[in-house]
Amino acid sequence: MIIPQLARRFGVADVRNAVKDQPFMASLLYYFGILTQTGRTDFLETILNIPNLVARSLYVERLQERWPATYEDKTRVPELRKQVFRTGDLTPLVAFIEDRYFPILSNRDYRWTNELMVKLAFLTLLFDDRLYMLISETEMDHGYVDLSLIRRLDRRTLPALDLLLEFKYVGLQQITLTGEQVRAKTMDELASLSVVKRELQTAAEQARRYGRALSERYGLSDLRLYAVVGVGLERVVWQAL
Known part of the structure; x- marks a missing residue:
């Protein structure tokens, strides 16, 4: 996670009145010890990461507890996860995010929504630290991988795939459509919109570049x-490359 700089004030009044944007919330997590500072970008922005597997597990598990609201949802998630791991097909997972995760979020979340919100949805659903090494915001080929799941060495004989996902976000104001109009369109129709198409292409270029570097680093063959691309807090458009 990259933010311009760490927030410095967290008194009662600050927490109550401050804008709850990504830098503020990330700074709060940093001072609580959930995130750690791992460096700076070329433009002196602060790079924050989850420091270790224990903190990462606690953080993601807490999100997993909050987001799937019903018992039925909680029992569906493991099967959705395994389907992605086995086949690489994101279709059922994306449908679950659109039907069950996004409706939880209120309209006021739109103001601060970016690709991080979409990434967190995938992260909480796909997280399995027994099977995978999770690589998030790790520097790779002069950039930062959004999210990769690389099978652990002692799990490489299992029928699971290695995955790399690059995320982008398009706000409703960028495509001048309402949430209802976006929900009514097919994924192909959304993918054909010029802004969405451009963001898909950018994400694809980054995924290919980072994928080559990641495959070389870990000796991956497939x-x-x-x-x-998240389109508002309504839909998710994706492409397998």
């Missing part, structure tokens, strides 16, 4: 690559 890393599956995906470009994923």
Whole structure:
């Protein structure tokens, strides 16, 4: 996660009145010890990451508890996860995010929504630290991988795929459509919109570049690559590369 700089004030009044944007919330997680500072970008922005597997597991598990609201949802998630791991098909997972995750979020979330919100949805659903090494915001070929799941060495004989996903986000104001209009369109119709198409292409280029570097680093022969674009908090458009 990259933010311009860490927030410095967290008194009661600050927490109550401050704008709850990504830098503020990331800074709060940093001072609580959930995130750690791992460096700076060329433009002196602060790079934050989850420091270790224990903190990462606690963080993601907490999100997993909050987001799937019903018992039925909680029992569906493991099967959705395994289907992606086995086949690489994101279709059922994306349908679950659109039907069950996005409706939880209120309209006021639109103001601060970006690709991080979409990434968190995939992260909480796909997280399995027993099977995978999770690579998130790791520097790779002069950039930062959004999300990769690389099978652990002692799990490489299992029928699971190595995955890399690059995320982008398009706000409703960028495509001048309402949420209802976006929900009414097919994924192909959304993918054909010029702004969405451009973001898909950018994500695809990054996924291919990072995928080559990641495959070389870990000796991977069949890393599956995906470009994923959130369209508002309504839909997810994706392409397997």
